[in-house]
Amino acid sequence: MTRDEVILAIKDIIETIAPDEELDSLDVDERLRDQIELDSMDFLDIVMELRKRYGVQVPEEDYKELASLTSCADYLGPKLENVELKVGV
Amino acid sequence: MSTESNAPSPNGDEASQPKMLTTKSNPWGSRHGKVPQKKNFLEGVKDEYDVVVIGSGLAGITAANILGRSGKSVLLLEQHFKIGGLATWFKRPGGHIFDVSLHGFPIGMKKTCRKYWSQEIADRIVQLDKVTFDNPQFSFDTSFTREDFTDKLVTEFGLEREAVEGFFKHLRKMDFFDDSNMTTGELFEQFFPGRNDVHRLLMEPISYANGSNLDEPAITYGIVFSNFMSKGVYTFVGGTDGLLDMMRAELRKNGVDYRTRVQVDEIQVADGQVTGVVATGGSTTMAIRARAVLSNANLKTTILKLVDPSHFRPEFVEEVEAIRLNNSSCQVYMGIRAGESIPFVTDLLFTSTRKEFQSHSLSDLHGESRTFSFYYPKGRPEMEEQRYTIVASTNARFEDWKDMDEEQYEANKQQLCEETLAHLETYVPGIRSKIDYVEASTPRSFEFYTQHQTGSSFGTKFEGLQPSMNLHLELPGLFHAGSVGIIMSGWLGAANYGVIQANKVDAYLFQRAETQQA
Ligand SMILES: Cc1cc2nc3c(=O)[nH]c(=O)nc-3n(C[C@H](O)[C@H](O)[C@H](O)COP(=O)(O)OP(=O)(O)OC[C@H]3O[C@@H](n4cnc5c(N)ncnc54)[C@H](O)[C@@H]3O)c2cc1C
Numbered sequence: 001m002t003r004d005e006v007i008l009a010i011k012d013i014i015e016t017i018a019p020d021e022e023l024d025s026l027d028v029d030e031r032l033r034d035q036i037e038l039d040s041m042d043f044l045d046i047v048m049e050l051r052k053r054y055g056v057q058v059p060e061e062d063y064k065e066l067a068s069l070t071s072c073a074d075y076l077g078p079k080l081e082n083v084e085l086k087v088g089v
Numbered sequence: 090m091s092t093e094s095n096a097p098s099p100n101g102d103e104a105s106q107p108k109m110l111t112t113k114s115n116p117w118g119s120r121h122g123k124v125p126q127k128k129n130f131l132e133g134v135k136d137e138y139d140v141v142v143i144g145s146g147l148a149g150i151t152a153a154n155i156l157g158r159s160g161k162s163v164l165l166l167e168q169h170f171k172i173g174g175l176a177t178w179f180k181r182p183g184g185h186i187f188d189v190s191l192h193g194f195p196i197g198m199k200k201t202c203r204k205y206w207s208q209e210i211a212d213r214i215v216q217l218d219k220v221t222f223d224n225p226q227f228s229f230d231t232s233f234t235r236e237d238f239t240d241k242l243v244t245e246f247g248l249e250r251e252a253v254e255g256f257f258k259h260l261r262k263m264d265f266f267d268d269s270n271m272t273t274g275e276l277f278e279q280f281f282p283g284r285n286d287v288h289r290l291l292m293e294p295i296s297y298a299n300g301s302n303l304d305e306p307a308i309t310y311g312i313v314f315s316n317f318m319s320k321g322v323y324t325f326v327g328g329t330d331g332l333l334d335m336m337r338a339e340l341r342k343n344g345v346d347y348r349t350r351v352q353v354d355e356i357q358v359a360d361g362q363v364t365g366v367v368a369t370g371g372s373t374t375m376a377i378r379a380r381a382v383l384s385n386a387n388l389k390t391t392i393l394k395l396v397d398p399s400h401f402r403p404e405f406v407e408e409v410e411a412i413r414l415n416n417s418s419c420q421v422y423m424g425i426r427a428g429e430s431i432p433f434v435t436d437l438l439f440t441s442t443r444k445e446f447q448s449h450s451l452s453d454l455h456g457e458s459r460t461f462s463f464y465y466p467k468g469r470p471e472m473e474e475q476r477y478t479i480v481a482s483t484n485a486r487f488e489d490w491k492d493m494d495e496e497q498y499e500a501n502k503q504q505l506c507e508e509t510l511a512h513l514e515t516y517v518p519g520i521r522s523k524i525d526y527v528e529a530s531t532p533r534s535f536e537f538y539t540q541h542q543t544g545s546s547f548g549t550k551f552e553g554l555q556p557s558m559n560l561h562l563e564l565p566g567l568f569h570a571g572s573v574g575i576i577m578s579g580w581l582g583a584a585n586y587g588v589i590q591a592n593k594v595d596a597y598l599f600q601r602a603e604t605q606q607a
Contacts, residue, residue: 017204041200041588044588045204048595051595051599052159052160052595057600
């Protein structure tokens with residue numbers, strides 16, 4: 001996955017968790033929480049989906065790395081380098 | 090089974106006395122459904138699963154559902170003959186269906202059901218039309234939204250709007266990592282000094298919702314109140330039976346193997362990790378292997394009874410022994426005769442005849458405070474008959490009930506029914522003549538049906554949270570999900586906690602698979 005694909009992957013997961021949110025206009029550098037309604041349970045769902053879809057484990061102490069799309073790409077990029085994007089699963 | 094009430098009727102009409110039905114056969118509650126079974130309720134159960142879930146309360150089934158949905162093989166074992174734990178209902182002669190814990194929950198349950206169950210379940214969650222408070226200090230109806238509560242605190246209690254908003258803001262900011270030792274009572278004193286009436290309004294609903302009182306850490310109040318006090322109080326249309334029907338269908342769809350009437354006797358451990366359970370289902374006892382076990386039984390039961398304590402550090406066992414349990418409940422279930430109706434009064438009534446608020450008195454034996462939940466045909470629209478029931482609830486202490494002999498026990502239940510009917514009569518005059526079924530449950534009933542020690546309705550006090558969350562660090566493969574630490578209780582708290590712990594189970598299984606591959 002490229003950086004852009006990591007962001008796509010995250011957006012695709014968020015879409016299943018928060019189907020009513022508008023994701024196209026998200027600012028990649030801003031905290032997700034400040035732009036759309038995501039609570040701590042939603043972040044847990046993102047973690048579970050990442051594990052299920054891409055076999056990537058995000059330990060609790062790293063949950064904060066998922067704050068914005070940019071930080072997601074920074075943190076997950078290296079872990080997902082050799083993993084293929086799956087959208088709409 | 091029936092005993093006639095001897096108490097005088099306030100309207101002096103003997104013929105209109107409702108029949109008092111209380112279970113007399115066993116001082117510890119009815120044995121209905123618990124007779125030893127000749128059948129094998131474990132028939133077809135496999136020798137091995139990824140996860141065994143012990144107990145089918147909302148935390149247990151929600152965890153089982155999402156683990157099953159993500160492809161794990163899951164076995165869910167429940168000792169009772171119904172799935173749901175305290176989220177339950179029962180039928181009684183006369184066509185009555187009584188809901189036990191469907192009084193109301195926060196809006197968050199809608200999202201939780203959508204994400205972890207189904208859109209159809211979420212769609213059935215609707216707001217209560219009316220919540221009412223009535224006591225010697227204040228009386229009014231409210232939508233129980235933040236706006237309306239703020240208005241009430243300003244208009245009815247004469248507080249400054251800024252002070253009220255500041256308080257709500259402060260609550261929302263409190264988080265889990267808040268290390269202040271302040272109690273809820275101290276928090277109230279800080280914001281609203283000397284205002285016993287305000288403290289009553291703020292505390293009473295939460296005490297009923299989770300058994301907490303003014304002595305708990307303020308953080309527990311902040312979290313629970315902020316959840317509740319946002320967009321009103323919600324209920325499920327279709328009754329608890331309807332909800333559990335839908336949930337069972339989801340469990341089946343997601344491949345969860347669930348069994349009722351199966352008692353888990355023991356959690357097995359080898360080489361410092363959990364290896365499975367021993368369970369009895371009617372005529373059969375069997376060992377079932379599992380990579381992980383998630384227990385929805387009470388935290389203390391899980392650690393101190395289901396596991397051999399020698400598998401834990403002695404300090405951990407000591408810590409767990411010292412955890413205090415929350416209080417229990419009493420309820421009075423009243424059924425309106427078929428064909429009769431009552432006008433809309435309110436959906437949920439918090440009422441007390443006690444002059445001033447005293448936190449602990451909410452659990453008094455024959456106390457002056459209770460809630461009434463009114464169930465109208467709108468709650469079960471699929472039912473052909475238009476039926477009405479009313480359920481009164483109080484908090485209660487197991488100690489008050491545990492030593493009564495059978496006669497005292499019956500007399501106290503009878504008295505509870507009488508007091509409740511008299512109290513109800515003040516809101517719905519003539520109600521006695523419409524009620525044809527009354528039954529009481531006590532802390533003993535709750536203990537009997539859920540096997541929670543001392544009939545604890547809402548798990549443990551705050552100190553139970555850490556040991557529950559970190560259980561797998563003490564004993565790899567063992568997880569706990571169920572009412573605990575005050576904040577993880579109620580329908581929403583339990584269901585969400587099931588998800589939080591299921592995520593840990595999933596991570597553990599993932600890790601194990603990885604290390605085995607390597
Ligand atoms: C009277 C009353 C009214 C309430 N009203 C409300 C309300 O209006 N709104 C709200 O949100 N909450 C309410 N609650 C609280 C809410 O019902 C509970 O917090 C929640 O349902 C608890 O879920 P749980 O997952 O902790 O497990 P529980 O419901 O406690 O279930 C645990 C299950 O484990 C089973 N079990 C235990 N040991 C074993 C074993 N060894 N083997 C097999 N099975 C076992 C038990 O039989 C039980 O089914 C109320 C509670 C009570 C008592």
